Amino acid sequence: MAEVTRISARRLAEYVHRSGSIDARIGSSTAMIEGTRNHQAVQKKYKEQDQKEVSLEGKIELDGQTYQLEGRCDGLLLLEEKPVIDEIKSTSRLLHTISEPSAVHLAQGMVYAWMVTEKEGLDEIGIQVTYVQNVTKEEKRFLQHYSAFFLKEQVEQMVRVYAPFAELINDLQEKRNESIQELSFPYSHFREGQRKFAGAVYQTISEKGKLFAQAPTGIGKTISTLFPAIKTIGEGKANQLIYSTAKTITRAAAEEALADMHEKGLKLSAVSLTAKDKICFKEKTICQKEYCEFADGHFDRINEAVLDMLGNEYMINRSVVERYALKHRVCPFEFSMDLSYLTDAMIGDYNYVFDPRVARKRLMGEQKRSTVLLVDEAHNLVDRAREMYSAMIQKSTFLALSKMDGSPSVKKAAKKINKTCLDLKKLCGEQNFHILKESPREWTEDLLAFYEAAEERIQEGETEKDTIDLYFAAQRMLHVIESMDERFYFLIEKKGSNIWIKIVCMDPSLFVKESTKSYRGTVFFSATFAPAQYVKSMLGGDENDYGLAIPSPFKxxxxxxxxxxxxxxxxxxxxxxxxxxxxxxxxxxxxxxxxxxxxxxxxxxxxxxxxxxxxxxxxxxxxxxxxxxxxxxxxxxxxxxxxxxxxxxxxxxxxxxxxxxxxxxxxxxxxxxxxxxxxxxxxxxxxxxxxxxxxxxxxxxxxxxxxxxxxxxxxxxxxxxxxxxxxxxxxxxxxxxxxxxxxxxxxxxxxxxx
Structure with a gap:
């Protein structure tokens, strides 16, 4: 019986249909992101007969090989008694600038639509791509109908293009699993307490749980988490692991532990993520094809670069990424991000898991459910998470922008915010600060007006850094305003002649909990959970989660x-x-x-x-x-x-x-x-x-x-x-x-x- 190759509908669509250049300006398709709340808002409007989050699968036989396509469509609707796939995407673009659906989004819908036609025996089905504007929450839809015959042709063509990549991934995973099964602990002996810690990590992953572990400094926490996590991959309980850390130096410890296991025969691929500003080849980090030759045509070359890398490297650190990025003339940061979804392990900063601005949003569905999350020095995450879900803007930046040459609408909106800041300053009285429980309506409306004016200007070709930076600052604050409840407060702070507007998150626990939901297993570990209940509560733990405290092995x-x-x-x-x-x-x-x-x-x-x-x-x-x-x-x-x-x-x-x-x-x-x-x-x-x-x-x-x-x-x-x-x-x-x-x-x- 032929071996079955499983393929994610989303990965298939992205691999085959991504093309062109990276363009970080707001009007690009790469600016589109997933937004769970936006999805839910659209789905709430579905009618009683409509279905949401529908798991789908279908098999295709090609050249003697069986491919099982899998995925979960956002919606399966009945519009005028005809079935329609609804694919929901969030975007930071203003909707009037979107004239047609992205080729990738449409292709993903086609895979889902084909699955439904095969299962239900339909001759025709509709595909609707629904875009939701991140800030304004406006919606725009594109609906087209396709025959089952056409969809099958399209999906078969996509699978043919994807097949060599699937074959490589299958071969690598087979070698990986064989090497893991033969892998023994890479050091001469377990330190005192280390075996117990490793056993608790293994049990947590096996039982799809969450563990909060305090283990003393020097016990060898890195190998105590990585080794059992890797063993679960070899047993088919998981397929990928993430080692999330706060500092470069602890990232190096994880790399060294993996290198030691590679010397013992392990064949597991791992990529270390480096911040965009650090790994960028250009003097300035401007992701536009007019400025950067690595952004220009990046998506036309990225598949070949990925195949080359995965076929030849296991330990993919910064220097390895840079070498292959230069060889294939692709952006090193986006290259490493792509690899992070494909390698067996990813090592990177907390941001890539927890920060809503930069978290890897393509990690979802079955891939997330088969991924293990290891969070090193987890006590650091408490304050880092507070920062991630907070926002801050200075009055002086808007004043400066209002005086620059540029778009009249942007200058007018910036001037209005500057005036609103002065009005808010009066609330401080003789103090240097004033605290409110929610964002004042005038502030929110003015900020939204600036956001829309700046986005219009940027889509017209504005490249002025001050405008773009303030655009993103406004976007972030508007998102935080949307999340505000009793865990947040609005702070007006006087600093000399300047005014700072801050929205501060005091308790990030619900956000951290949401971020870790759906992983196969999550392990928070540190030498310093003091007291344990404080750290556990701040990181979204509850009474059902496992806890472990390893006593010091030292005399x-x-x-x-x-x-x-x-x-x-x-x-x-x-x-x-x-x-x-x-x-x-x-x-x-x-x-x-x-x-x-x-x-x-x-x-x-x-x-x-x-x-x-x-x-x-x-x-x-x-x-x-x-x-x-x-x-x-x-x-x-x-x-x-x-x-x-x-x-x-x-x-x-x-x-x-x-x-x-x-x-x-x-x-x-x-x-x-x-x-x-x-x-x-x-x-x-x-x-x-x-x-x-x-x-x-x-x-x-x-x-x-x-x-x-x-x-x-x-x-x-x-x-x-x-x-x-x-x-x-x-x-x-x-x-x-x-x-x-x-x-x-x-x-x-x-x-x-x-």
Whole structure:
């Protein structure tokens, strides 16, 4: 019996019918995105006899091979007693500029329509492509009828074009699964607690669940999640995995773990995503064919590039993407995004999973249901998610635009917003801020008017960066306004002569929960879920989700903890600085090796560096100081100094790039000082968050200030002990660390012995 090759209707349509150039201007077909809420709004208008989200399938025999086409159409309607496929697409384009449906969208509808004609024995069927404008919510429809014979011809032709690609994918997956079945744990032994963690990950995926796991720093969390996830792929329980992370350095850890398994015989493809601005070949990131030769005709060459890459590479990092992108003259960012839907694993920033602006919207349906999501350093996602679902605009940008040469309609709309900002400023009174529960109607209407005027101008060929940037800022804020409820607030803030308008998300839990819905399994893991219930609730967890806390495998004797009851509060810093630096100096001397001191802010750190240099002479050691704008090369040089011959005393910031995901094992690091409890700066935004959680019968101060701070402390202190052989001195400098609240939040081995 011939093997059956399964093909997604959407992937088939995109592979065969995408063509032409990338054009990031708003009037391009590439600007169209999926919008779940828009789909639901259209579907609510269906009549009683109409069906929504209809799963369909159909088989085609070609050249002795059986192809099973699968998908889920948005709607199966009865219009004037005739069946019609409804394909709903969201778009940022103004609808009067769309004169015909996209070839890809129409082709996808044709595949669904053919499936229905085959199943129901129909001679004819209609295909309707429904476009919904993202902001205005206006709708526009294109309806055509086709014979079953014509549809079958079209689908067979598409399958013939797709067949070589399908054959390659099948061959790669067969080799992948064979290699996984033979794969053993890539290291000599499991560390203590590691086997239990890996087992919990495997069970979670097998049972299609969600796991919140706290595992201590140094246990080997990356391999403990990747290895069991890969094993489930080999067993057919999943088909793809996503390793989502906040920092480049933790992305590198995942790449290294996969490389170690490849050395053991694994044949699993993985692509690492790099931000568009970083990987772009051009001086400016302008995705238009007139400016970029890689955007020009990109879709005419992309299929060949993908076939070449998948046929020859397994570990697809930035340099590999760039090499093949140059070879095939395609955009490296869009190339890597395409690959992320096709490779067995994707490694990338949280944005590609959770941020509604850049999340990979083509991951849906059966592909999403067979994908495993691994979220590294998940405590970071709480604040990152708040940012993703918030929006901010400055008055000064609209004032500047209103004075520039350009479209009269855009200038008029920008001038109106500038005036509205001045009106809103009056609400602040003598304060520098004012908070509202919802967006004022005048603000929303003015912003929508600017959005429409700017889009009209951009579609006419406007390339002025200021106009385009403000267009996207307005679009984002309008989307956030649409989501506003009690979890948000509207903030008017005076900063000198400027005015900032912000819509702030305080509780992102429902959005995170929605983002993780439908995955085969989701694992949130970190060394610092403090307390676990706080992080779990902020990331959309519920009582049915699994929880796991792995105790530290390291001996208490490996770490000497010194706790100092010295105030680091802002009002006391000048007075207590010398005492803090005295404790730091003694710790550095006693550690007899490299040392890092973490401070809660750059200003505090810089004040300490200056004072330390005047108090103590350390010619035998290099003083390293983290700066705000370090590029990747400077960061690498900073960390490389710890492997040098000269002792290092480094000053860094809690919550920064050197306080998380950094491995300095053995003699590379012998001491760490954590100065302060990591409490975020008190400001109107945090206080509003405190009030919100207080209204939810929770401890608002803890949720807004204490818990975010303690996670920074735990991460910074966790840099010290990374392996079974490490040992060193940990200084906890703040009088709050001795309070019952903080003692309860600290790891057992850090607490004061009683």
């Amino acid at each position: 208490k004797e490996q770490i000497e903890v010194r706790t100092y009851a010295i105030s680091t509060k802002y009002r006391d810093r000048e007075r207590t600085l010398d005492s803090i630096l005295g404790a730091l100096h003694k710790g550095f001397e006693d550690a007899e090796g490299n040392f890092i001191a973490y401070f809660p802010s750059y200003q505090y750190m810089e004040m300490a560096v200056e004072r330390f240099s005047s108090l103590f002479n350390h010619n035998e050691a290099d003083l390293l100081v983290q700066s705000k704008m370090m590029d990747e090369q400077q960061r690498e040089q900073f960390l490389a100094a710890f492997a040098g011959e000269k002792r290092v005393l480094a000053f860094a910031v809690m919550g920064g790039v050197f306080s998380e995901g950094v491995d300095l094992p053995g003699d590379q690091l012998k001491g760490v000082a954590v100065i302060g409890a990591g409490i975020p700066q008190i400001n109107p935004e945090r206080n509003q968050m405190k009030n919100f959680f207080q209204s939810q019968d929770l401890n608002g101060y803890h949720y807004a200030y204490v818990y975010p701070g303690i996670n920074k402390v735990l991460q910074a202190g966790g840099r010290l002990i990374r392996t079974e052989e490490d040992e060193g001195i940990l200084l906890l400098i703040d009088d709050r660390f001795q309070s019952p609240l903080y003692q309860e939040l600290l790891p057992l081995e850090w607490r004061i012995s009683t």
